Amino acid sequence: MATKPIGAGVEAGLESIRDGIAQGRFPARVFNDQEIFDIEQQRVFSKAWCFLAHESEIPDRGDYVTRYIANNNLIVARDESGEIHASLNMCRHRGNMMCKSEMGNASHFRCSYHGWVYKNSGELVGVPYMKEGYEGRIDKRDWGLIKVRTQTYAGLVFGTLDPDAPPLDEYLGGFQFYLDLYLKQGNSGSEVHGPPDHWVTETDWKIAAENFSGDGYHTPVAHQFGFNLGYFASSGATHSQGWAASIPGKGHGIGLGHTPGFPPFAGFPEELADEMRRSLSPEQVEVFSQTRTAVGTVFPNLSFLMQPFSIVPGQTGVRFVTMRLYHPIGPGKTEMYSWCLVPKDASDEYKQEAYRAYTLTFAQAGTFEQDDLENWARVTRSAGSTMARNIEFPYVMGMDSVRDPDFPGPGHVVKPYVNDSNFRNLWSRWSDYMTGQV
């Protein structure tokens, strides 16, 4: 993919941002800046593995959803043999959009401009007036939809625009251990509860990605109402307990909040907890059984949160999982996609309960989500000001913390949960991409 030339001053600036991260500093302006946004589109989103869809969104042959990588609209479709393809949603003849809806089912896509027809795998099969008009000058094999490379992990379909990107497994680099907590809830795994919420926010995707990579620090303040009214299963005093785990050199990170005395796998239906004890590795069981909150980000822009919530103050409540994608649409502007994942094997009753807990807390009208977005919108606004261009933020929390030798999971794992080490890892990886090291 062609890269726009970037001035020497900008390159030096990006290098200095990279150096700053190692010392625990990161500039405010990256959270709302046109130049950074443009470079990110080319250097991060054109090279990384980006999340496209959950397999359960397209369970049957012909099912498709339309999604984005950077500003490229893609069709993610299951073909007639059950294989998943991602193709640029653009007719090869004159560029019209093929699928205009968010989701549907079709064996073929027919362009509404001149009528070129493609199979849902992207193969060109029909060209009107082929004989009379083209006189054999078009070989259909040369003019299929532009394909995007895809790979899946435990139901997650990722795509990359970079043909030379390493395999997805290598890209995830061990973070799968932690992702299983969200994706392997029971023998049959997880499924989406329905189509995602999406809404446009005045926030930069990076603020959300950072927060979800394990910001336990904001919870007692930003979500103070939950503590005050007793709807949250920890207190300000115990909230910092737990681990921050990150995969060095990969950018992925997760915060694992832990409440002393919280029963193992609390909030899961009993039979599901039993299944997880058998289907997960002993190391995963050791970590997950004592995890209250798990909030993690897969670099660059896919996040998860698992949390118990009770509408009766003081009770354990029910576990829910939200998965979200931060699709950058401009500097300081993001289209949020938010799904609720439920364990496929759970009872309908539990799925409904978990979904209701999700809507009340982390859907776009959710009581926790509302406050996060209010804060993030203000951060974004501040970051775009002229004075903020020369201001750096401190990323020094837990700078000297060393790996917890007793922790059974992979990566750099430190205590307490309240720690900037995941964020330094995230922005260090981002800087690698931005400076062309990846």
Next chain:
Amino acid sequence: MASKKPDRDAVLDATDFLHREALALDERRFRDWLDHLTDDIRYIVPLRVTREGQADWEVSPTSRIFDDDKQTLTLRVERLETDFAWAEQPPSRTRHYVTNVVADPGEREGELLVSSNCLIYRSRGDSVEPNLYSIARKDTVRRVDGGLLLARRYAVLDQSVINGHNLSILL
């Protein structure tokens, strides 16, 4: 098209009820607003999805933005009464414009099925760009002790991708 004659009293009563309910929200009398709801209220805002015209549904049967009952709506109001409902600090200025009210007899005795359009103007802080939410509402309104109460709200937003960085208001 032949249409049955509307019950003028029912339409007037329903319209008056919806206006008063909206006024409670716009004047931020949230406890008063709760008093406009039956104890078995279901308050649902489903997700609208952009689909082809032939698709079997356009409003998601499973995905919802709000999925509340009296207990959770009370929780939302209790939250607004704390000092920590940051999303509404300072509060949004809202104006609910309720029009096109059509009232038909409901499934149960004493209930009306009320359709209305609702346009909500929401202004925050010093922003000159308001959020506008255009909504189709299908409410069930129940006659209780001579007055009306809201027993079900089913409100569908006309946008599939919603603007406004959050939805911290009631629809």
